[in-house]
Every structure is written in structure tokens, then in C-alpha cells.
Amino acid sequence: MIKFIKQILKKHYLFIIIFLIALILRLYRIDYLTTFGRDQGIDYLSIKDMIINHKLTLIGIKVSLADFFQGPVYLYLLAPLFYVMKLNPLAGAYTAVIISLFTILILYYVVFKMFNVRAANLATSFFAVSPQLVAFGNTPLYQNFTPLFILLGVWCLYQALLVNKESSHKRYFFIFLTGIFIGIGLELHFLIITLALAVLIYIMGTGSFIKSIIFYLFGLLISLSPTILFELKHDFLNIHLLINYFNNSKQISLPFLSVWGERLNYFAIHDYNYLIIAPVLLFILSLVKNNQFSVNSNFLKKLSLITFFIIFIFAISLSSFGTHYLLPLLMLLLIIISVYLSSLRPSKFINITCFIFLGLNLLITLSQLNNNHGYFMPDGWSLKKIDQVSRIIIESASIHPNYNVASLLDGDTRTYPLRFVLSLKGNAPQDYTSYPQNDYLYVVDRDDINKVINSNVWEINSMKPFNIEQAWQMDDGISLYLLARVKNI
Numbered sequence: 001m002i003k004f005i006k007q008i009l010k011k012h013y014l015f016i017i018i019f020l021i022a023l024i025l026r027l028y029r030i031d032y033l034t035t036f037g038r039d040q041g042i043d044y045l046s047i048k049d050m051i052i053n054h055k056l057t058l059i060g061i062k063v064s065l066a067d068f069f070q071g072p073v074y075l076y077l078l079a080p081l082f083y084v085m086k087l088n089p090l091a092g093a094y095t096a097v098i099i100s101l102f103t104i105l106i107l108y109y110v111v112f113k114m115f116n117v118r119a120a121n122l123a124t125s126f127f128a129v130s131p132q133l134v135a136f137g138n139t140p141l142y143q144n145f146t147p148l149f150i151l152l153g154v155w156c157l158y159q160a161l162l163v164n165k166e167s168s169h170k171r172y173f174f175i176f177l178t179g180i181f182i183g184i185g186l187e188l189h190f191l192i193i194t195l196a197l198a199v200l201i202y203i204m205g206t207g208s209f210i211k212s213i214i215f216y217l218f219g220l221l222i223s224l225s226p227t228i229l230f231e232l233k234h235d236f237l238n239i240h241l242l243i244n245y246f247n248n249s250k251q252i253s254l255p256f257l258s259v260w261g262e263r264l265n266y267f268a269i270h271d272y273n274y275l276i277i278a279p280v281l282l283f284i285l286s287l288v289k290n291n292q293f294s295v296n297s298n299f300l301k302k303l304s305l306i307t308f309f310i311i312f313i314f315a316i317s318l319s320s321f322g323t324h325y326l327l328p329l330l331m332l333l334l335i336i337i338s339v340y341l342s343s344l345r346p347s348k349f350i351n352i353t354c355f356i357f358l359g360l361n362l363l364i365t366l367s368q369l370n371n372n373h374g375y376f377m378p379d380g381w382s383l384k385k386i387d388q389v390s391r392i393i394i395e396s397a398s399i400h401p402n403y404n405v406a407s408l409l410d411g412d413t414r415t416y417p418l419r420f421v422l423s424l425k426g427n428a429p430q431d432y433t434s435y436p437q438n439d440y441l442y443v444v445d446r447d448d449i450n451k452v453i454n455s456n457v458w459e460i461n462s463m464k465p466f467n468i469e470q471a472w473q474m475d476d477g478i479s480l481y482l483l484a485r486v487k488n489i
Contacts, residue, residue, distance in 0.1 A: 014121050015108055022104055022128035026097045026137035028369055034093035035139045036383040037376055041416025043140075044089060047075055047082050048423065058230035060142070060187075068241040071187030071227045074142045087424055089383060089417070092140035100137030103148040104128060110155045111335055114296045119342035122354065123335050129362040142189045143324055149185035150195060150331045153178050157199055158299060161206065168208070172215045175203065179219020187223060194314060195328035196220070198307040297339060304332040378409040380476025381444075383417075389480055390421040392472055393442050396482060397427055400469075403440040404429045406459040409478070413457050415444060435462040440469075441483040447473060452481050 009016065042061055049055045060070035077099070081091040104124050112120035127133055127147075136144040160174035182199060185192035203212045221228065231238055307329045314325065344350050397403050405422070407415035414432045422428050430438055441463045443452055449468065452460065465486040472480040 011117070015117075015124060018121065018124050018128050019101070019104060022124075022134075022137070023097075023101060025129065025134045025365060025369075026100055030093050030097070030138050031090060032382050032384055033138060033369070034090070034096075034383060035141065035377060036089055036092075036386060036417045038410075038412035038416050040089070040092055040140060041412070041418075041420050043075060043078070044082070044087075044092065044420045045416065045423070047079050048087055048420065050075070050079055051083050051087065058226045058233070068238045069230075070142055070189065071224065073184055073187035073223075073226070074145065077145060078140065089420065093138050096136070096138050096140045096144060099145050099148055100133070103151065106148060106151050106155070107335075110151055111338065114158065115339050116342060119335075119339045122341055123338035125358050126334055126338065126361070129358060129365055131361065131365045131368060134365050143191055143327065146185050146188050146192060146327060147331055149181045149188065150192070150328050153181040153185065153195065153199065154300075154303070154332070156181060157202070157303075158296070160212075161299065168211075172211060175212045175215040176219040179216040179221075180223050181219075183220040183223025186220070187227065191325040191327055194307055194310045194325060197310050198303060198328075201306050201310075202303055297336070300332055300336050300339075304329060304336060307332065376410075380478050381409055385474070385476065385478065386417050386421055388474065389442075389444060390418060390425060392480055393418075393422060394425050394427050396442075396470070397440075400440040400482065400484075402430065402438055403442060404432070404435055404438040404459070405442045406435075406444070406457070408443060408445040408451060408455060408457070408460075413459050418444070432459075435459050438463070439485050439487075441466070441485075443481045443483060445479060445481065447477050447479045449479075449481065452483075 039061055046057055050057065057072050057075060060072050060074055062069050078092055078095050081095045081098075082088075085091040085094075104127055107127055108120045108124045111123045133147075136147070156174045156177040160171050160178065163171040163174065178199060182192060182196045186196060200213065200216065203209055203216055206212060227238065311326060311329055341350065341354060393403075393405070405415050405418050406413055407418070419429060419432075429442075435441070435458070441460070443460065445452055449471065452468070455461075460483070463483050463485050466483040467486060468481055469484040470482040474480070
């Protein structure tokens with residue numbers, strides 16, 4: 001056993017170092033840097049309902065680009081650790097870390113099996129230190145979990161293509177698994193639709209494609225079954241909303257190259273857009289160069305080119321096509337570039353180039369670790385600050401019952417994260433429909449009392465006339481105000 005462990009360490013010692021670096025970067029000050037915003041607040045309240053009240057759900061949160069909803073798989077991925085950690089909101093961040101680290105393991109395994117250890121180390125290095133993917137690794141958001149299922153789907157498709165014709169049942173099994181993993185990705189985020197279509201087109205170009213398509217679609221349907229059940233129970237609500245979105249979607253003149261520049265930061269450049277030249281040139285070179293892994297490389301190249309053209313069509317056709325929809329292609333690109341670099345004859349120049357490329361990513365990541373505290377969270381507003389505000393409210397609400405909460409820090413005026421934390425502490429505010437009936441309202445805002453007094457948001461307007469009974473000033477320029485309704489005598 002000891003000899004076996006020594007062999008593993010000797011062969012994969014560099015990956016172990018990469019993995020530990022990825023772990024440290026994702027766990028660094030996670031209680032402050034993780035995201036705990038509106039979406040997390042809504043999702044965590046749903047998970048609390050699942051765990052405490054055993055109310056299972058068939059739907060997730062509304063997507064950002066239109067009025068249809070995500071699937072519930074994301075909530076069920078989060079639920080186990082929330083149960084173990086007794087609904088501590090950090091469970092979401094730790095789940096993101098676990099998913100990210102598991103993705104690195106799968107990435108290493110896939111690239112190692114398809115190519116070699118050098119390519120695997122390069123691919124996982126890019127993934128481990130890239131600024132955007134580090135943020136993915138401690139931020140619980142639907143799309144941040146998709147790289148894992150992108151890799152699993154691609155790997156199963158590759159396995160299906162390796163199987164001999166005599167083992168057709170094994171081939172169809174892997175095609176079925178491809179559908180399962182791509183379907184889970186679709187349940188997580190609609191961005192996987194580009195890869196789902198690319199895989200379908202790729203399968204159509206193989207032998208016995210009709211049976212393969214049937215097994216692929218069967219896998220998709222199984223993974224999408226929660227959403228399908230929701231549709232059947234609610235008169236196909238999501239489908240109607242999706243059709244309405246496509247009918248109302250306008251064509252746009254999307255600067256496609258700038259989108260590439262923006263989203264290549266997933267593994268290479270972040271805000272240093274001039275560095276886009278390097279990965280683009282490497283990708284072009286990898287497309288035209290044959291190497292000792294030509295069969296496996298060609299599989300990835302064909303799939304990536306199909307995905308590229310589908311993304312291009314989406315980008316010029318849909319008004320709300322976000323740049324994160326490039327993620328499936330960029331995961332393929334990450335592997336292809338790593339394989340190309342590993343296929344070059346080892347030299348000081350190649351080694352120094354890779355070192356500089358990875359070093360720049362790591363330096364950018366390290367320089368930005370303390371510059372944020374969550375995806376789209378207001379300055380100064382973090383999980384720790386939310387907990388601090390909740391403790392003040394709990395103490396004050398003992399003599400100010402029938403209260404509610406609101407925030408003017410951002411668009412989340414109903415401050416769902418604060419609601420979640422207060423509900424855990426056993427003194428939840430009234431429902432967000434009850435503002436007109438509440439006697440007290442705790443408002444989180446900057447140190448500007450006039451902004452609260454003159455605010456026109458419904459949550460505060462429904463309290464008028466009111467007096468500001470108390471104020472608590474905290475650091476980072478954030479204050480908590482207690483509004484008391486002036487009742488007619």
C-alpha cells in the first residue's frame with residue numbers, strides 16, 4: 001500500500017501541488033469573499049423549506065435574461081451540505097468549492113486519459129489559477145457548477161466513440177450517460193443549450209446515429225424530468241414563457257470578438273484584454289497542427305467548431321445572449337490549447353512561455369482576492385456584515401414586534417439574504433407582502449438618512465408616515481435604520 005502511494009505521488013506530484021493551490025485560492029477568506037446576494041437568499045429560503053418543511057420543489061430561480069425558470073438540480077446539489085451544516089449560509093460557498101475541486105479532478109483525469117500528464121497538468125493549472133474560475137470556485141451560482149457536467153458529458157461522448165461496433169450496447173450506454181450529464185447541465189443553466197445542440201449534431205455524423213440520438217434524447221429527458229413534471233403540472237408555463245421570449249427577442253449587432261475578449265478571462269486573461277491574442281493564436285495553431293494525439297484532438301476540434309458556430313448563431317439572433325454562454329466552448333478551448341502546448345517539443349522558450357502565462361493569471365488572481373466580496377454585491381455588504389445586522393435586529397425586534405426588513409443598497413429591496421439569516425435565528429420578519437401592515441421597518445443603506453426619508457421604493461412608501469426611531473452606524477459606510485409607523489390617532 002505504501003509503495004502504491006509513493007508511485008502515485010511520484011507520478012502525479014505536480015497535480016497535487018496544483019490542487020492544493022486551487023484549494024487555498026478558493027477557501028481564502030471565504031466567509032467574506034463569497035457571494036450572498038439576492039439569488040442566494042431566494043435559493044437558500046427554498047432549501048430551508050425543503051429541509052425543515054420537507055417541501056420538495058420542481059423549479060429553480062427565474063433566469064436573468066427572461067421570465068422563465070431554471071431547473072431545481074442546483075438546489076438539490078446545495079441541499080446535502082446545508083443539511084449537514086444546519087442551514088449555515090456558508091454551506092453554499094463550501095458546495096461551490098467542492099464542485100470546483102471535483103471539476104479539477106475530472107479535468108485532470110479526462111485530459112490525462114485522452115492525452116498525457118503534461119497536458120493534464122497544463123489544463124488543470126489554467127483552471128486552478130484563472131481569476132474568473134477562482135471566483136466560480138467559491139461563489140454559489142447556477143452557471144458556476146456547469147463546467148463539471150460539461151466535462152462529464154464530453155468524456156462520455158468520447159467513450160461512446162471509442163467503443164467497437166461489436167459492443168453497441170456499451171456505446172449506447174455512454175451516449176445515454178452523455179445525455180444525462182448534458183441534461184443536468186441544462187437543468188443548472190440554459191447556457192448548456194449550445195453544447196447540447198453541438199453534441200446532437202456530432203452524433204448525427206456518426207454511424208447508427210438514429211439509435212444514438214434516441215439514447216441521447218432519453219438521457220436528456222431523464223435529467224430534465226423535474227422541469228418536465230413542473231410543465232405538466234402548470235400548463236407548460238415555462239415553454240410559453242420561452243416561446244414568448246424568442247418571439248420578442250430582437251437581433252442585435254453583438255461585437256462578437258469583444259465577447260471573446262471578455263470571456264477568455266475564464267482561464268487566461270481577466271481584464272487584460274490585449275492578451276486575447278495569445279490564446280486565440282494558440283487555438284488557431286492547434287486547429288491546423290496534427291500531433292501524436294490526432295484522433296483525440298480531432299474529436300475535440302470538431303466538437304468545438306460545431307459549438308462555435310451554434311454560439312455565433314445564438315449571439316447574432318438573441319438580444320439577451322450573455323457572454324457566459326461561451327463557457328462550454330471555453331472549456332473545450334482550455335483542453336485544446338493545453339494539448340497543443342504539451343505536444344510542442346520541450347524547450348526553455350515553451351516552458352518560460354507557459355510559466356509567464358500561468359504566472360500572470362496567478363498574480364492577477366492574488367491582486368484581486370481582497371478587491372471583492374461577492375458577485376454583484378454592494379461595496380461593504382458581505383455575509384459577515386449581514387450576520388452583524390441580523391444580530392442587531394434580533395435584539396431590537398424583541399421590543400419592536402411586527403417588523404419587516406428592506407435595503408436600499410442595491411435592487412434587492414426586500415433583502416432576501418437578511419431574511420434568510422433572520423429566519424435561522426428564530427425571529428423572521430413578516431412576509432414581503434406585509435409591508436403596509438407592519439409597525440416597524442429596518443432599512444439597510446449608506447450613511448445618508450435623507451436617502452431613506454426621500455426614498456420612493458414601495459417597501460418604504462408603504463410605511464409612510466414614519467419616524468426614524470433609531471440608527472446604527474457600522475463600518476464600510478453602511479447604516480441600519482429603524483422606521484416606526486406613525487399611526488393615526
